[in-house]
Amino acid sequence: MDYEKFKEKFTEDLKSNLEARGYDIASIEITPSQKLNQDAYDAISVKLEDSMMGASGNFSNLFAAFEKAGDYDLILDHATQLMDEAISHMPSYDMSQITDYDFIKDKLVLEAVNSEKNAALLEKVPHKDMEDIAIVYRVLLGQMDDGVASVVVSNEMLEKMNVTKEQLHKDALISSPEIRPVEVNTLYGTIAELLPDVDLGIPAGGPEDQILVGTVTDKHHGAGVIAYEGFLDEQARKMGEDFYIIPCSIHEVLLVPESMGGDIEALKEMIASVNTCELSPEDVLSNNLYHYDSKEKVFEIADTFKERIAAKERESDKEKESAVGKLKKTQDKVKEAPKKEHKPKIKDKPEMAL
Template identity: 45%
Template structure:
């Protein structure tokens, strides 16, 4: 069965199964555009409600292609839909137009500007090198799931809010509802495998000054790379890293901080990021293949390649300045030497001339 045939049959059978259960729902097929991805989905919306459940058709088709029977796939879809409808967040849909209420749920996310080029034309955003800062109203986030709404230009217009006001409010509110967490890699590993196991393997605990890598994210580990846009994040990270540092975009959910202490160069870090993105990060979770740098003295966040170029330029200027001083020093010494020499030469010449006259 090809994808199109599967889709038509799948949607019809899903609707029939839900009807048999007595569910009063509307079933439709829509293209869902999300940051980093878009997919064709079946949208199931209970009658009288503005909130529905989307399930990706391709995921169920792939499940059948990978060996699941068609009936099993439909059963699973019905289960997912029923669960989604039951667990929908309980909020007043009318409040979506009330910015005074919604701004308290405002968070920031950082995504690839290139991968989301078309989407960014429809949403308010700010550029951050080759990334973009976007905004989202987080309606619910817990162990059972997360419900949120991406802020679009149309939504913002309906609310009567400017992009500038949205950004200012997000800068203030996001760190409150999704605070920054910066932990040493040894601490993160200990949390994952258990402190006892980590101690036995000798990877925990580690003195702060001996940490090679730090992990930055948010408590729910969802879209944690957004901390890059927080006002005080760079300085907080610099304090943990002990000064300048590189930023590796592990995913849209977290970033890695590597102290710029000379142990690893930009090329090595770039190669590491590209390999991890290609082999371990799902396309939907990928941020960028770039490496970034923060100069804690100059307070400059920039692409790693820009940092290297800026450093090379500074060194060249320094070398030229040093060279100029050297030349000036030589000229000054020559001048002093010349200033003294003529006096002696004049006396000598005078003596010779006078002697000549005597002869």
């Protein structure tokens, strides 16, 4: 069965299965879609009668599973069960509220995603660039058994609400830390939480106690904390120095004190290795290493930071050379200036004593 025949038969059979379970199905559609940090795919959407809400899933994955397993009924039963659970746990919000800014502004959260991977989607949504990372805005609508019900704010939504990107960002800076509070732990502490019954054999006061892990309390999309107001400055204050930022994933970042980040090439190689070997593609944030300059308030790619500092040092050297050069020229002028003839002062003749 090819893709088109599978699509036609699958939508008809899924509709029949869901109606047999008591749902009034208005339509089942398969349309191109794209989620943040994921490649484009075909989505299957189930819409209910007398409701603006529905359930959706990845249809491309369903067809891929059918091609691999060859069992049509198994895939259909699986999809039916997933849609049944999704529909039964849908939040009770009226979708018209999504364009009511007073309703959504307290539900906004910040999320960090890879700019290049999400280039097509970023054309349609408001975002703030932080080098090759994009900060997007999501509305959290409710909790479900397998995650959260949410929607990414689009340019179209903003236009309907007559809200500026600046206002959206300002409000998200307030609501996001309240909904997803910052959580910072040492690398040692984070590992100990993950492996509570394992003797790590790591001595206290080592590098693992100085490197920090930044995320949010539910550990979901925690890398967005880099855009929280005051977050980077607060960590620099606690460390007592500036630091490098390792984008572990879209869920957390590592903060490495500048004094420990001498070999930035090694850090970059580590990032590339983890992204390639240990993370699923949708969890990758970036292959770049970053640096935060707390004095200049600059978040930048580490290579850019090194170039900026080198340029400053070259400029400083030029200024020193220029100052020395000016002093030398002044000295040379003094040497070359014609000397005035020195005339000794004539002393008054002494009076002769009588």
